[in-house]
Amino acid sequence: MKKLLKIWAAASLVLAALLAAVLAAANRITRPAALAELYAVLVWMALWINGAWSIILLAAWLPARRLLRLSSRDWGAWFASGVAAGNIAWALFCLLTPAQWWYQGVGALTVPGIVESAAIAAVVVLLMTGATRLRRRPAIGAALLAASALTAAAIVAWDVHVICRPPRYSLAELRAAAARRAPEALPRPSAPEPEGRPVPVLLLGFDGLSWDVMKPLLEAGQLPNFARLIRGGTIGYLDNGDFSFSPPIWATIYTGLEPADHRVWHFRRLVLPRSGTPVPNPVLTSPTAHSFFGFRSLMETVPNPGLWMTESNGPLTRPVKTIWEIASDEGRRVVVVNPMAAVPAQPVNGLTIILRGEPDPAAAYPPELAEEWAEYRRRHGISYLRWREAIARPMKLVQEFANAEDFAVSLFDRAPFDLGVFYTHLADGASHAGWKFYAPDAWFLHPLPDDLDDAAWGRLVNEHLGAAVFEAYRRLDGVVGRLQDCCPGNYIIVSDHGWHYSGWEHSGSPDGILILAGPAFQSGADLEDARIVDIAPTVLALLGLPLSQRLPGKPLTGAFRFPVELTFVDDYGPPHPVRRLPTQKMDREQLERLKALGYIR
16 A cells, blocks of 8 residues: 555656646746646645556456456555656547547437547557556567557657648638629729728727638528628738637737737636736647646646635736727727626727626616626526536527527617727637537537548538538628628628637547728638738728737738728737626636636536
């Protein structure tokens, strides 16, 4: 037993040291007190990890002893190799995105996920079997250990191949699909709006919207408003770099800065309470570029004796300004509806509100707008959406959006504005929950073959047009049309990532969409190199505002119809102080949503 405890403690201390070094480097933590506190947190977590695994090893010892014909002298090798194998398996689980989705439920399994999970199990078996054979049969033991290492390397390489796919369609194919049944493009205003107001800019953020899904819908005439914008504007893929995780992407789109500067890496962040040190970056693993699954799950699941806290990312944690704050400070009127990671709402020259779940005064500015939203919900009989139910029945997500649609659109139609920002997770949520549209009764989701041709994919979509995924796209198309009718302007439509048409997830960082349409943009042009860091400079340039020298991106001038004179400033300064109103309702709902989607447990 003493030997067991020594192995358990040593493994936990080593694992905690490795994690502490990685997290300290990623979060630029250098103060000795904060490093010690971080190490204490990770030692506690590692003790739980290895403790739980040790119980499994103890329970498995007797059957394994009979099966492998081991003696009591092999106990040390069995346990030591088992602890090492458990930590290696956990590291592989964190790296291999498809393997993680068993965590969400049986129905979320995919063939790649099953293959990767089986390979992780094989690594464990080979490593432990090889370690227990070394003493008596060194050649066989060494061969098994080598096979374990080769299996681990092979499955990591296979994972990269499976998840990293190039775009399925060229921009020319997308434009041809839109032109097939597209209505006439909107007329271009030749002069500014009345009273000398510039043409407003509307940034529409549609989380998870994918060209792979849009193309067959465009060809079928299901997205007439998107088709009209594509026909009369500029399109492209929006390069999200190595990211496939929404929070850092949207924060970059809204601020123009990289995650190292805006410090939004996840929906939530860990805080070390005694030193007051935040640990926002849970480590991104390329090329999947999902956050470090094991660590972010441990934050929420391991019993916490008060060693750490978690809190939502938002204006209270973000040290830089968003485009609507910059525009507001420059006297522009803004309307901001439902942006990600924006609670509590900041005072602006205009209005802002988050339309999710129960109304909350902290989620609106002016605060009275929250009561207006509450009254709208009462009048229309809108009840609180339970995410577990929505994930089981994805059409409920579409219905929730439809219930709020009139209120959201009306906010843009109340008074003239210079910058409008609208965000929704509808397409992403419906895709997460409803991507089994072509195999609804399967206990796992078999990906469509990579060689499925365009015609077969189009037929498959047309056979399932009533599915929640496609209804979500049609609903977004309707919102685009309604906004165009009430608010003519320069439209920038973006998504943070696409979806693999043959997969269940958006790992591997598939590029998002980009549509730029309006009087400022060329008709029929294509952009080949648009990046998420270029969106904020483009918006600011269209508003005639100066660009910060800190911005790594540049305006997408290749889409402009006319040259734009750019001016620059050193920096926009820190954000204004934020009202610290209670946000328990939003925090509770966010946790429920993340758990339902499988992001945390």
